[in-house]
Structures are given as structure tokens and as C-alpha cells.
Amino acid sequence: MRVGVYFCLCGPNIAEKIDSEAVRQAAERLPGFGYCRTVEFLCSAAGKSAMEKDVRENRPDRVVVAACSPRDHEETFRGVLARAGMNPFLMQMVNVREHIAWVTADREKATEKAIRHIGAAMRRVVLHEPLERREIDVCTDVLIVGAGPAGLKAALNFAEAGRKVCLVEKEPVLGGLPARYEAMFPDMECGPCVLETVLGDVLHGPHAERIEILTLSSMEDVVGYYGNYTVTIRQSPRYISPDLCIACGECIPVCPAVSGNPFNYDRNDKKAVDYAFQGGLPNLPFIDAEICLRTTRNEDCRLCREACLVEGAVVYEDSGKKVTRQVGAILIATGAGLYDCSRLPNLGYGRLPDVFTSLEFERILAANGPTGGAIRKADGNPPKRIAIVHCVGSLDARHKEYCSGICCETAFKFNRLVAHKLPGAEVTHFYKTFSVSGKRGYKLFGEAGARASTRFVRYDDIDRLDIRSDGSGGHHVVLNAPTAAPSVTESDMVVLCPALVPSEGTARMARMLEAATDRFGFLEELHGRMDSVRSKVRGIYMAGTCQAPMDTQKAVEQGLAASGAILAGLVPGRKLVIEPVTAVVDQERCSACRSCIPVCPYKAISFDSGKDSAVVNSVLCVGCGTCVSTCPSGAIKGNHFTDEQVFAEIEGVLS
Amino acid sequence: MCNWCSYAGADKAGTAQLRVPHNLSAIRVMCTGRVDPQFVLKAFREGADGVVILGCHLGDCHYKEQNYRALQRHRILLAMLRQLGIEEERCRLDFVSAAEGEGFARLVTGMVEAIKTLGPLDLPVHSHGLDQKI
Ligand SMILES: Cc1cc2nc3c(=O)[nH]c(=O)nc-3n(C[C@H](O)[C@H](O)[C@H](O)COP(=O)(O)OP(=O)(O)OC[C@H]3O[C@@H](n4cnc5c(N)ncnc54)[C@H](O)[C@@H]3O)c2cc1C
Ligand code: FES
Numbered sequence: 001m002r003v004g005v006y007f008c009l010c011g012p013n014i015a016e017k018i019d020s021e022a023v024r025q026a027a028e029r030l031p032g033f034g035y036c037r038t039v040e041f042l043c044s045a046a047g048k049s050a051m052e053k054d055v056r057e058n059r060p061d062r063v064v065v066a067a068c069s070p071r072d073h074e075e076t077f078r079g080v081l082a083r084a085g086m087n088p089f090l091m092q093m094v095n096v097r098e099h100i101a102w103v104t105a106d107r108e109k110a111t112e113k114a115i116r117h118i119g120a121a122m123r124r125v126v127l128h129e130p131l132e133r134r135e136i137d138v139c140t141d142v143l144i145v146g147a148g149p150a151g152l153k154a155a156l157n158f159a160e161a162g163r164k165v166c167l168v169e170k171e172p173v174l175g176g177l178p179a180r181y182e183a184m185f186p187d188m189e190c191g192p193c194v195l196e197t198v199l200g201d202v203l204h205g206p207h208a209e210r211i212e213i214l215t216l217s218s219m220e221d222v223v224g225y226y227g228n229y230t231v232t233i234r235q236s237p238r239y240i241s242p243d244l245c246i247a248c249g250e251c252i253p254v255c256p257a258v259s260g261n262p263f264n265y266d267r268n269d270k271k272a273v274d275y276a277f278q279g280g281l282p283n284l285p286f287i288d289a290e291i292c293l294r295t296t297r298n299e300d301c302r303l304c305r306e307a308c309l310v311e312g313a314v315v316y317e318d319s320g321k322k323v324t325r326q327v328g329a330i331l332i333a334t335g336a337g338l339y340d341c342s343r344l345p346n347l348g349y350g351r352l353p354d355v356f357t358s359l360e361f362e363r364i365l366a367a368n369g370p371t372g373g374a375i376r377k378a379d380g381n382p383p384k385r386i387a388i389v390h391c392v393g394s395l396d397a398r399h400k401e402y403c404s405g406i407c408c409e410t411a412f413k414f415n416r417l418v419a420h421k422l423p424g425a426e427v428t429h430f431y432k433t434f435s436v437s438g439k440r441g442y443k444l445f446g447e448a449g450a451r452a453s454t455r456f457v458r459y460d461d462i463d464r465l466d467i468r469s470d471g472s473g474g475h476h477v478v479l480n481a482p483t484a485a486p487s488v489t490e491s492d493m494v495v496l497c498p499a500l501v502p503s504e505g506t507a508r509m510a511r512m513l514e515a516a517t518d519r520f521g522f523l524e525e526l527h528g529r530m531d532s533v534r535s536k537v538r539g540i541y542m543a544g545t546c547q548a549p550m551d552t553q554k555a556v557e558q559g560l561a562a563s564g565a566i567l568a569g570l571v572p573g574r575k576l577v578i579e580p581v582t583a584v585v586d587q588e589r590c591s592a593c594r595s596c597i598p599v600c601p602y603k604a605i606s607f608d609s610g611k612d613s614a615v616v617n618s619v620l621c622v623g624c625g626t627c628v629s630t631c632p633s634g635a636i637k638g639n640h641f642t643d644e645q646v647f648a649e650i651e652g653v654l655s
Numbered sequence: 656m657c658n659w660c661s662y663a664g665a666d667k668a669g670t671a672q673l674r675v676p677h678n679l680s681a682i683r684v685m686c687t688g689r690v691d692p693q694f695v696l697k698a699f700r701e702g703a704d705g706v707v708i709l710g711c712h713l714g715d716c717h718y719k720e721q722n723y724r725a726l727q728r729h730r731i732l733l734a735m736l737r738q739l740g741i742e743e744e745r746c747r748l749d750f751v752s753a754a755e756g757e758g759f760a761r762l763v764t765g766m767v768e769a770i771k772t773l774g775p776l777d778l779p780v781h782s783h784g785l786d787q788k789i
Binding site for chain 2: 069070071095097098099100102103104105106109110112113116117120516536581599601602622623624625626628629630638641643646647649650651653654655
């Protein structure tokens with residue numbers, strides 16, 4: 001075997017520190033030596049083309065490049081070899097510049113070290129194997145789970161780029177949480193109005209035909225990997241045909257079955273056939289099987305069908321459907337929920353009347369909510385004094401240690417809505433700290449502070465806050481100070497602003513897709529700063545509050561970012577290049593112990609019971625090599641970093 | 656030395672033209688998770704007087720958490736080395752970020768100094784070949 005050595009002088013950088021002639025003479029004496037070229041600047045255009053020509057003419061079996069850091073130019077010289085018709089992996093670089101020339105004062109010692117390291121590379125490189133980059137076909141369609149602002153914006157972006165999207169939403173309506181808001185900070189536009197800019201196009205825009213919307217649906221199963229997923233989705237029956245229903249609402253008044261409306265947190269009733277809430281899109285009622293007498297009591301009630309103006313729009317026979325879709329990537333946008341306030345029993349939630357969470361209060365404020373937007377106490381009267389408690393379960397190691405960053409602005413939004421709906425009503429903000437950052441964050445805070453009806457009370461520990469009944473339908477909000485006497489604030493209604501926590505759907509998706517979650521249960525990013533919409537599993541992306549608490553602006557931005565990342569990775573007509581520096585299992589040697597499976601953070605290893613062996617999915621494997629050193633049977637080979645190659649290098653540098 | 660933070664840190668020491676002992680040789684792997692205890696034993700057998708495994712700081716591993724695994728393996732390895740009569744100081748595991756050129760230079764210089772005071776490793780003859788049995 002003939003090894004060609006290319007020694008770069010890097011101008012004076014290496015030339016001044018290392019005696020290249022001595023290096024050449026030493027290399028000549030090593031086994032496998034073919035030739036040695038000393039080049040002024042190997043990475044320059046002239047250097048590269050000279051090297052390419054030289055390799056093509058001399059046809060070495062292996063190449064050693066002694067130059068700068070492989071982090072700088074390994075890819076450059078691999079490219080040169082490929083152009084010269086040689087397998088690019090048959091090369092080893094020696095980092096002469098950064099690791100020797102620049103850090104060694106003594107020229108003789110530097111030269112001696114360079115000789116040892118070039119020798120090590122020569123020993124190693126003869127063991128290199130020609131590795132091939134593989135290419136596979138990919139599907140460029142995308143699946144999005146969750147049709148909140150993040151999922152919707154992403155869906156639209158894909159459709160505009162000409163891609164097919166399947167948008168899976170578990171609820172009968174789209175829009176996520178903002179669909180339920182009367183107004184949105186910072187500009188106080190109504191929630192559905194803000195959503196309309198995207199939702200309108202998703203439903204009826206020029207690219208809408210590329211978006212398949214599956215409401216009342218959930219993902220049941222997924223197999224495959226980046227570029228090639230097969231997803232099974234189960235859609236529950238709506239019993240109302242979206243194609244025929246004209247949304248006249250004639251079916252609703254005749255329906256005899258009534259129950260609490262979960263979309264309004266049971267603060268009013270809804271019929272078995274009903275809208276989730278007025279204005280919810282798509283504008284279609286649905287039959288709730290948990291209320292309908294046909295399903296709950298097996299009765300042959302047909303009142304809604306009889307009332308229906310369109311033949312065939314009410315479909316009792318609907319049994320839902322199971323669909324499978326081929327997609328190349330999956331975007332999770334399953335949102336967040338609220339921290340459970342009953343974990344803070346001193347706040348009276350669930351025990352006292354007129355103590356609400358922020359989301360419940362959103363519905364009370366909403367014109368399409370349970371009270372038509374009127375703020376009323378349980379006794380039917382409007383409250384005169386409202387207490388808003390910020391930071392519930394936030395910034396607290398016993399609950400959630402983070403700040404959700406949206407509750408303060410939400411609270412000041414409430415302040416403004418209360419001021420408009422109940423002029424003169426007092427609003428007291430109990431807060432631990434304020435977080436109103438960003439160029440628009442101050443707006444509502446400033447307004448609230450300027451209102452004579454607003455008071456601010458700071459507390460440092462939520463346990464010191466005690467919300468009690470005042471015995472006549474109102475509350476006493478008691479702040480127990482460690483030294484002074486407790487201060488008591490009278491209120492008729494209390495609104496708690498709890499921390500955002502990952503939704504149930506987020507936890508479910510993480511389990512199903514084996515995407516990692518952080519210690520709070522949010523989906524974990526590939527990189528917190530540089531890659532927050534990519535999960536650690538290649539092909540699984542995330543956007544919105546399933547990744548971290550954030551406001552709608554950021555959730556939408558993440559939807560755009562994730563769709564951009566997916567669009568850049570999956571391009572029609574372009575194949576997916578699979579890097580060969582991966583782990584490979586020798587199925588003969590595998591003892592089926594499965595130790596390698598849990599150590600892989602990329603879920604790239606699975607067990608094939610047919611072959612009775614672990615198998616590595618080279619699309620998912622990133623070549624970190626952990627499984628290689630974990631395997632007790634030595635059955636896994638780390639391509640390009642095999643035991644033998646590393647041993648040879650160790651022998652070389654120590655010779 | 657892992658290809659990411661620690662190798663970049665060593666490169667940084669180079670760019671800053673700091674002094675690094677000439678008798679230190681870097682072996683690059685993609686991640687400390689790839690560092691098989693056999694690599695360390697092999698180095699001792701081939702005459703190294705000390706071995707340092709360098710990775711990204713805990714929490715910064717390019718492959719998520721493999722440096723924690725390296726940490727566990729290192730603990731076990733130390734117990735094994737003790738049995739072979741190899742002092743713990745000769746096998747260290749440490750972390751270097753891509754920005755810590757100076758930290759890298761200080762760390763390896765310190766280690767070389769410490770090993771100089773210990774003197775050359777005198778491996779008992781019977782332990783030769785041990786790495787191959789493992
Ligand atoms: C009380 C309150 C008030 C707020 N007010 C404002 C405001 O005024 N201005 C502002 O900018 N931000 C506000 N926010 C923040 C805002 O709600 C979020 O930023 C936004 O909802 C994030 O959008 P998203 O798409 O990530 O998630 P979401 O809006 O939560 O949407 C997630 C969607 O995924 C669906 N889903 C969940 N699990 C599954 C599953 N397994 N399968 C299928 N679908 C699933 C859900 O049904 C939902 O439709 C407020 C938050 C709260 C709690
Ligand atoms: S990549 Fe540096 S320790 Fe894993």
C-alpha cells in the first residue's frame with residue numbers, strides 16, 4: 001500500500017516552526033511510504049488543483065494531509081480527493097499547525113512531534129476503508145400536530161411553498177388557545193381576528209387545497225424515520241358532514257341532551273349537537289358522543305336529523321376513520337396548558353366561588369363565552385373589586401422555577417378589559433415580579449399603572465397569600481407578612497395567573513415520537529440557542545408553547561422557523577445524503593443484549609427480532625460512537641473511528 | 656479528545672499561540688462517549704505516562720449527554736487502574752469548551768507537570784497485554 005503525504009507549509013506558519021525536510025526524510029523510512037509533497041499553501045486554489053492533479057497522476061492508495069486543523073479543512077481535502085477520483089475517506093489529516101507549530105517553542109521538538117504524528121496518521125490511514133455517502137429518496141410532505149397559531153402558520157408556509165400538509169387537531173375547532181380570547185396583548189385585537197389572518201388562508205386561501213385538515217383527530221402510530229414516515233391518524237366521528245352542513249344551526253335548539261361545555265370550562269351548558277363556541281372555525285357543529293342520547297343511552301333520538309334543512313348532513317352512521325399518511329417530517333405544535341392551581345390550596349381555587357384561572361377568565365371576558373362577555377359573580381352581580389394574582393406556581397422551586405413570560409401581560413390585558421367592562425371596578429395585582437419585556441411589553445403595564453382603580457401589592461412567597469371567604473359571598477385576600485400585621489384586601493373575584501406547563505398532548509407526542517423532554521416536560525431542543533425548533537430526533541420538529549412558554553408572536557415565529565428548516569432539508573427532487581461515518585452492527589457477533597439501544601440519544605438503534613440482532617438506522621445515526629464503546633461483544637463498528645484505527649494512531653503517536 | 660468543544664478548545668490554544676507540552680498528543684474521536692477504556696489501557700501499554708480524556712462541559716456534549724457516560728466509565732476505569740498499580744493522577748477526565756484555549760493549555764501543562772513529579776510509569780510486566788483481555 002502506498003501512502004501519499006502532503007505537507008503544507010502554510011506560508012511561514014508551519015515552515016518556520018518545523019523542518020519539513022527532516023519530516024520528509026523521516027516519513028520516507030516509514031512502512032507504506034509512497035511519496036511526500038511539500039506545498040506552500042495546500043488550501044489555496046492553486047494548492048488544491050495541484051494536489052488534485054498529483055493524486056490523479058500518482059494514484060496513491062491512501063493520503064495523509066499534514067496541515068491545519070481537520071475542523072478547518074478536512075472537508076476541503078476530502079473534496080479534492082473526490083474530484084481526483086479517490087474515495088474521500090481514505091485520507092487522514094494531521095493537525096500540524098494548531099497542535100504543533102503554533103504551540104511548541106522549540107523547532108527541534110516541534111519537528112520530532114510532527115514526525116510522530118505523521119507516522120501515526122500513516123499507520124491509521126492504511127486501515128481506512130472506502131466509505132460511500134448514500135442517497136435515499138424522501139417524501140417532502142409534512143405532518144403537523146396541533147392547529148394553534150404555531151401549527152397553522154407552519155401549515156400555511158408549507159402550502160405556499162407548494163408542499164402537501166396534513167394538519168391534525170384533536171379538537172373540533174382550529175386556532176388553539178387564542179381562538180378563545182376576547183383580546184390579545186399587546187394590541188388588544190380580538191383573538192379570532194388575529195387568527196383570521198392565517199386561518200382564513202388555511203381554510204380558503206389560494207393554497208388551501210394542499211392542506212388537509214383533520215379535526216377531532218389524533219396520531220395513533222408512527223413508523224419510519226426522517227424522510228420516510230408512515231403515520232396512522234384516528235379521526236373520531238363528527239356525525240355532521242362538513243361537505244353538506246350549511247351551519248344554519250337548526251339542529252341545536254331541538255336537541256334534548258345538555259351538559260357542561262368544556263370549551264368554557266363548564267361555565268355554561270352546551271347541547272349534544274352544538275358548536276364548541278360561536279365563531280369557532282371550521283364553522284360546523286358537531287355531535288358530542290359523550291352527551292348524545294343515541295350513544296350514552298342507546299336511544300333512537302332523531303330530532304336533529306329531522307330538524308336539519310339539508311338531506312344527509314347529519315350522519316348518525318359516521319364511525320370516524322383511520323387514515324395513514326406518508327410524510328418526510330413531523331412538526332409538533334401541541335401547545336401548553338396551565339399549572340394546576342389546586343396544588344396551592346391556600347388560594348382557594350376549586351373551593352371558593354369566583355376564583356378563576358386566567359383561561360377561565362378569558363372565557364368570561366369573551367363575547368362568545370358563557371356569559372356573552374359580561375363579568376358576573378356566582379350570585380349574578382358584577383364584581384366591584386377584582387384581585388389578580390400573578391406568578392402562581394412560577395419562580396418557585398416547589399412548583400415551577402421558571403417565569404412563563406406571558407402572565408404579566410395577560411394580567412394587564414385583563415386590567416384593561418375590566419376597566420372597559422366595569423368602569424370604576426378596583427383591580428389589585430398581587431405580584432412577585434413583573435416581566436413585561438420587548439418593545440411592546442410595557443404598553444398595557446403602563447396603562448394599568450396610570451389607572452386610579454389599579455393597585456399593586458407585592459408578595460415574595462405565595463404561601464404567605466391566603467384567600468378566604470369573607471362570609472358574605474366575597475373574599476379576603478390576606479397577605480401575611482413575617483414581621484408586620486397581615487394586610488387584607490377585599491375582593492369579589494379572584495383571577496389566578498398560573499405558569500404555563502406542557503399540555504397532555506405534548507407529553508403524549510414526546511412519548512410516541514421518542515422525542516426527549518426537558519425536566520419541565522417541554523420538548524427538548526437540539527440546541528437551546530441555535531436550533532430551538534429541531535428536536536434531538538432527526539425529522540421531528542417543534543414549534544410554539546410545546547417547546548417553552550412564549551407569547552403568540554414567538555409561537556408563530558417558531559412555526560415559520562420550523563417550516564423553514566423542514567423546507568430546507570426536504571426538497572423535491574433532491575435525495576437525502578446519508579453520511580457514512582455511522583455505527584454498523586455485525587449481526588453475527590451481536591449477542592442480543594440490547595445494551596446499545598438505550599445509550600443512543602437519537603433513537604437510531606432498534607432490535608430486529610427476526611435477525612436476533614440490533615440494527616442501526618444510518619439515517620438517524622450521527623456517528624458519536626457511544627454505542628460502539630458500549631457494546632460488550634465488540635459487535636458494533638464505528639465507521640472511520642474503528643478500534644483498530646484508533647489503536648494504530650495511539651501506537652503511532654507513542655512510538 | 657472529542658471533535659467538538661475540546662478539540663476546538665485545543666485549536667484555540669493554537670490560534671492564540673499558547674504553549675502546549677510537546678509530549679502531549681491528541682487523539683481525536685467524535686465524542687468522549689466513543690472513548691473505550693481500552694483506548695486508555697492501550698495508551699499506557701504503548702508507553703504513555705498519563706492519559707487525559709477531554710470532552711465538552713457537562714450539558715454541552717454535541718451528542719447530548721455522552722460525556723456523563725464517559726464520566727461513569729472513567730470512574731470504573733480508575734478503579735481498574737488502581738488494581739494495576741497505575742496512580743489515579745495519570746488518568747484524568749476533564750472538560751474544555753471551544754472558547755477555553757487558555758484553560759486547555761493550563762490544564763494539560765498542569766497535568767504534564769503533575770506526571771513529571773510522579774515519574775515515568777513503570778508498568779508491571781504481568782499487566783502487559785491486559786488491555787487485550789478486556
Ligand atoms: C390566559 C392566557 C392568555 C394569553 N394571552 C395572550 C395574548 O393576549 N397575547 C399573546 O400573544 N399570547 C397570549 N397567550 C399565550 C398564547 O396562548 C400562546 O403563545 C399560544 O397559544 C401558543 O400557540 P401554540 O400554537 O404553540 O399552542 P396552542 O395555542 O396551545 O395550540 C395547540 C393546539 O394543539 C392542539 N393539540 C394539543 N395536543 C394535541 C394532540 N395530541 N393531537 C392533536 N392536537 C393537539 C390543541 O388542541 C391546540 O389546538 C396567553 C396565554 C394564556 C394562558
Ligand atoms: S461531543 Fe464533546 S463530549 Fe460529546
